[in-house]
């Protein structure tokens with residue numbers, strides 16, 4: 001932890017520097033954290049330490065791209081006089097500012113990025129269906145005569161298998177570990193140095209034969225022709241699908257049917273009728289297909305589920321939020337609850353009493369960096385989730401959202417518009433799944449709230465009014481919109497975090513309190 005105390009920069013409470021230049025500070029940092037980054041970025045980081053006293057921002061800032069600026073280039077006075085015609089194209093500059101460090105790095109031609117081991121993409125295709133790229137004016141005969149048509153990476157792999165015994169020991173995906181693709185000659189050659197791994201691109205089951213071919217390529221070695229791929233135990237099958245079955249790579253549905261029958265003996269108390277069970281199963285299949293850009297409607301022989309009759313418990317968002325391992329969460333909660341400090345425990349009990357009694361309330365929590373706010377959110381989330389209830393953890397920034405269990409950015413979770421105005425609304429359909437999720441939610445935790453404009457809270461507030469109006473459960477007499485929502489069904493907490501530095505502590509605290517009042521008044 002670095003803190004600026006009365007003009008003295010201290011590093012881990014050991015190193016104290018007086019009147020040091022930025023370079024010197026940089027060197028100290030570099031030697032301590034074993035990495036390099038831009039001078040400009042470093043100064044920004046230092047500024048953040050000074051203002052935020054948190055090492056966390058170090059990691060936020062090294063991931064940011066280079067700064068951008070709009071620069072106006074004004075001609076010198078004498079140029080203006082001589083040149084009355086303005087040539088906008090000649091005056092247009094598309095530039096990127098390079099800091100001194102980045103510029104030197106580029107000048108010395110150091111690697112800007114590298115990946116190890118390298119990944120070799122392995123295309124594959126059905127017979128005579130290799131992809132060919134050609135221009136609209138190209139002569140088709142010339143195109144077909146080109147070497148890449150006769151020898152694709154995939155067909156060359158089969159040719160290599162025919163002549164090289166080492167090659168026959170490898171599947172297609174393993175091939176690049178021992179062989180190198182020579183692009184100019186269009187052949188595979190044994191690898192002498194280096195390391196690479198192969199990846200066969202995925203294929204959805206929709207195209208059929210291509211999908212089954214991919215399954216075979218991942219399993220079978222030493223194939224020398226398309227016929228060879230379809231041959232299993234000396235028998236050449238008519239399709240790759242049949243070859244998969246013959247190899248036992250695709251089992252029929254019998255094992256699933258047996259499992260369902262067996263389960264039905266144990267679950268005899270289940271009250272689901274046969275039709276209900278069929279409908280629910282079809283609904284689940286439909287959900288899986290929808291996630292893969294398909295639908296049961298594409299399969300004419302398959303029945304379609306009665307979606308209306310499937311209860312709201314099939315709301316995907318609600319299911320996801322309830323899909324926690326409750327015994328594990330309970331253990332986490334017990335451990336964290338015992339560790340809470342008195343201060344944390346008081347806040348915890350205050351918030352939880354509001355949640356449990358369904359009273360509704362708004363809370364604005366702030367404290368120094370590292371004082372255990374995230375720890376508190378985790379404990380509260382575990383308490384609510386272990387009771388089988390829903391808590392929505394959101395944060396103003398993506399990085400802060402990663403620290404929260406099941407966290408999302410507020411923009412993503414509530415579909416907040418990027419350009420916020422005083423009339424903005426979130427794109428939440430009051431009749432939709434997200435609205436149902438919000439209505440079922442016991443608590444919303446919004447981390448780092450001061451990082452967004454108050455219009456974000458106002459937009460959410462307006463939208464939530466619509467969401468609650470839709471189900472007609474909001475009491476009319478209440479005066480605070482947030483409160484109305486909370487009180488009607490759920491309790492709701494907007495918890496915010498900010499950092500207060502020692503220098504100007506009182507000023508910052510006042511600003512934070514003022515912001516808290518603004519947010520709570522939304």
Ligand SMILES: Nc1ncnc2c1ncn2[C@@H]1O[C@H](COP(=O)(O)OP(=O)(O)OP(=O)(O)O)[C@@H](O)[C@H]1O
Nearest residue numbers: 054056339340341368369370371372373374375376
């Ligand atoms: N009551 C506690 N018992 C044990 N460890 C705790 C407790 N409170 C906080 N910690 C630990 O202290 C560290 C800092 O806490 P935490 O990240 O929650 O602080 P924070 O206030 O959220 O910080 P920031 O504002 O920088 O995000 C974490 O490692 C956390 O696990």
